[in-house]
Amino acid sequence: MLSYALILLCPNLVLQAQAWILQFTNPTACCSLLDSKFPGQSKVYSSSAPEYEELTFYWTPTAQQLPRCVFTPYNTQDVSTAVKLFTRKNCQFAIRSGGHSYNPGWAGIENGVLISLGYLNQTTYDPQTKLATVGGGSRWTDVYGALLPYNVTVLGGRNSDLGVGGYLTGGGISFYANEKGWAADNIGSVEIVLADGKIINASRQRHSDLFRSLKGGSNNFGVITKFRLETVDATGLFNGWYMRYPFASTDAYLAAANSYCNGGSDADTKSHIIFSASIVGTDEMTNVALMSYNGALDPTNPPSVLGSFFDGTVPDPTFQWLAPNGTIKSATDGLRDAQGSGNRYTMTTVSVHVELELLKTLRQAWLNMTTTDLRVTPGFLVQFAFQPIGQTWIAASEAKGGNSMGITSPLAVMWIQLRWDLASDDAAMLDYSRRLISRFEKIAKDAGKLARFRYLNYGDRFHDIIPHYGIQSVRRLQRSKRIYDPTNVFGRLVPGGFKIPGY
Numbered sequence: 383m384l385s386y387a388l389i390l391l392c393p394n395l396v397l398q399a400q401a402w403i404l405q406f407t408n409p410t411a412c413c414s415l416l417d418s419k420f421p422g423q424s425k426v427y428s429s430s431a432p433e434y435e436e437l438t439f440y441w442t443p444t445a446q447q448l449p450r451c452v453f454t455p456y457n458t459q460d461v462s463t464a465v466k467l468f469t470r471k472n473c474q475f476a477i478r479s480g481g482h483s484y485n486p487g488w489a490g491i492e493n494g495v496l497i498s499l500g501y502l503n504q505t506t507y508d509p510q511t512k513l514a515t516v517g518g519g520s521r522w523t524d525v526y527g528a529l530l531p532y533n534v535t536v537l538g539g540r541n542s543d544l545g546v547g548g549y550l551t552g553g554g555i556s557f558y559a560n561e562k563g564w565a566a567d568n569i570g571s572v573e574i575v576l577a578d579g580k581i582i583n584a585s586r587q588r589h590s591d592l593f594r595s596l597k598g599g600s601n602n603f604g605v606i607t608k609f610r611l612e613t614v615d616a617t618g619l620f621n622g623w624y625m626r627y628p629f630a631s632t633d634a635y636l637a638a639a640n641s642y643c644n645g646g647s648d649a650d651t652k653s654h655i656i657f658s659a660s661i662v663g664t665d666e667m668t669n670v671a672l673m674s675y676n677g678a679l680d681p682t683n684p685p686s687v688l689g690s691f692f693d694g695t696v697p698d699p700t701f702q703w704l705a706p707n708g709t710i711k712s713a714t715d716g717l718r719d720a721q722g723s724g725n726r727y728t729m730t731t732v733s734v735h736v737e738l739e740l741l742k743t744l745r746q747a748w749l750n751m752t753t754t755d756l757r758v759t760p761g762f763l764v765q766f767a768f769q770p771i772g773q774t775w776i777a778a779s780e781a782k783g784g785n786s787m788g789i790t791s792p793l794a795v796m797w798i799q800l801r802w803d804l805a806s807d808d809a810a811m812l813d814y815s816r817r818l819i820s821r822f823e824k825i826a827k828d829a830g831k832l833a834r835f836r837y838l839n840y841g842d843r844f845h846d847i848i849p850h851y852g853i854q855s856v857r858r859l860q861r862s863k864r865i866y867d868p869t870n871v872f873g874r875l876v877p878g879g880f881k882i883p884g885y
C-alpha cells in the first residue's frame with residue numbers, strides 16, 4: 383500500500399517544486415506573443431473580436447470559461463509553433479476539440495490561452511489501407527458524413543456532436559464496442575505535437591509506448607492533430623431505437639438487463655444496449671433501453687438476445703425509433719438531437735461487477751436519494767445509466783495492443799447524468815451527484831462487487847480517474863511522461879483534465 387502511494391506520488395516531486403518556483407507568464411503577454419507569430423492571419427482572437435463569443439460557446443454553459451484569447455490553428459505546424467511558445471514562455475493553455483466535456487476548465491481556461499482545434503476537421507479515406515484520417519478537432523457527425531460515400535464508417539461517438547479528440551483520448555464507447563472494443567483501440571496511428579513542438583507519429587510500430595498511453599491518457603502528453611482510424615464496413619443497415627418501460631416494470635427490466643450484462647452482450651456482439659432510468663421534472667419516470675443493432679432489424683422478429691425486451695417479458699414497452707434501418711450517421715444525429723444542448727449538466731461514474739441484487743439495490747438507492755434529497759428545479763433530469771463491458775469487448779481491445787485503462791474482467795460502467803437550467807442550482811446538483819456516487823461505491827464495495835475502473839469520459843472533476851486504471855497502467859503512463867513530456871508541460875501549463883498521479 384505504502385509503495386503504491388510512493389510510486390504514485392514521487393516521480394515528479396522535482397517538477398512540482400519547479401512549478402512552485404516558476405511564474406506563469408501574464409496571459410495578455412502570451413496572447414500578444416502568439417499573435418506576433420501569425421501576423422495578418424487572424425488566428426488569435428481576443429475577447430473583443432466578433433468571433434470570440436462563438437469560439438467560447440460550449441454545448442453546456444456549465445463548461446463555459448473565458449480565455450484571454452482563442453487560438454485557432456489551421457494545420458499541425460501552427461499547433462507546433464504555439465506549443466513551443468507556451469513551453470518556452472510558461473504560458474497556461476487549454477486544448478479543445480468538440481468542447482463536449484461538461485467539466486469547466488477541461489477544454490477551456492479562465493484567463494489563459496485556449497487552443498481550439500475546430501479548423502482541424504478534415505476527414506479523408508484511403509481505400510488501399512482502409513484507414514480514415516481525421517483532424518483532431520472534428521466532430522463525429524462530419525466524420526461519419528465524409529465516410530458515407532465510401533460505405534465505411536469508424537468507431538465514434540453515439541452522440542454525433544462529440545469531438546474526436548476528447549472522446550478518443552478518453553477511451554470512446556461506440557455502438558460497435560461489443561464487437562470491436564474501445565474506439566481508442568481502433569486507432570491505427572496518431573500525429574501528435576509534443577511539448578517541445580516536435581511533431582511525431584505514434585502507432586503500434588513507432589513510439590508504441592506513447593501510443594498505448596494515449597488510449598485513456600487524455601491530454602497529458604501533447605496535442606493530437608490527426609487520428610488515423612481503422613474503418614468498418616457500412617454497406618449494411620444500422621438501427622438505433624429506444625424501448626421505454628414504466629417504473630412498474632422495473633423488476634423484469636432489471637432481470638433482463640442483468641442477463642444482457644452477464645453474457646448477452648458477448649452472445650451477439652452486433653447488439654448494444656444502454657440501460658437507464660430517468661426522472662424528468664415532476665411526472666415523467668421511465669426505464670429506458672437505448673438499443674442499437676448493426677444489421678437489419680424487424681421489431682416483430684428481433685434477434686434472440688434482444689427478445690425479452692420485445693416479447694412482453696419486460697411488460698408494457700413503448701418502441702421509438704432513433705434511426706429505422708439507417709446509418710450510423712442518422713442514428714447518432716438522432717441521439718444528438720434527442721439529447722439537445724444548452725442545459726447545465728454534469729456526469730459522474732463508477733464501475734461494478736454486475737449481479738441482479740446489486741442492480742436492484744443501486745437503483746433503489748438512486749430513486750430514494752433523488753426523490754428525497756433533490757428539489758425538482760426547472761429543466762430537471764436525473765438519469766441512472768449503465769452498460770456492460772463484456773469479455774468480447776475486452777478481448778477485442780487486447781487483440782489490438784491494449785490501452786491505458788487496465789480492465790481485465792467484465793464489468794458495467796455506471797453513470798449518473800444530471801441536467802438542470804439555473805446556475806443557482808449548481809451547488810445542490812453537484813453535491814447530490816457526489817454523495818450519490820459515494821453511496822454507490824459503498825453499496826458495491828460492501829457487496830464485494832466494486833470494480834476498480836472509472837471511465838474517464840464520464841468522470842467528474844471531484845474524483846480521480848487515472849489511479850483507477852491500476853498500478854501497472856499508472857507506471858506505464860508515468861514512464862511515457864518521463865520520455866515524452868519530461869518537464870510536465872501538459873500537467874503544469876494545462877491545468878484542466880484528469881492528470882497522471884504525481885504530475
Ligand SMILES: Cc1cc2nc3c(=O)[nH]c(=O)nc-3n(C[C@H](O)[C@H](O)[C@H](O)COP(=O)(O)OP(=O)(O)OC[C@H]3O[C@@H](n4cnc5c(N)ncnc54)[C@H](O)[C@@H]3O)c2cc1C
Pocket residue numbers: 476477478479480481482483484488489499518519539540541543544545546547548549550551552553554555556600601602604605606607721839840878879880
Ligand atoms: C451528451 C453526451 C453524450 C456522450 N456520449 C458518449 C458516448 O457515446 N461515448 C463516449 O465514450 N463518451 C460519450 N460522452 C463523453 C465524451 O466522450 C467526452 O465528453 C469527450 O471528452 C468529448 O470529446 P470532445 O472532443 O468533445 O472533448 P473536449 O471537451 O474538447 O475535450 C475533453 C478533454 O480532452 C482533451 N482533448 C481534446 N482534444 C484533444 C486533442 N486533440 N489532443 C489532446 N487532448 C485533447 C481536452 O483538453 C479535454 O481535457 C458523452 C458526453 C455527453 C455530454
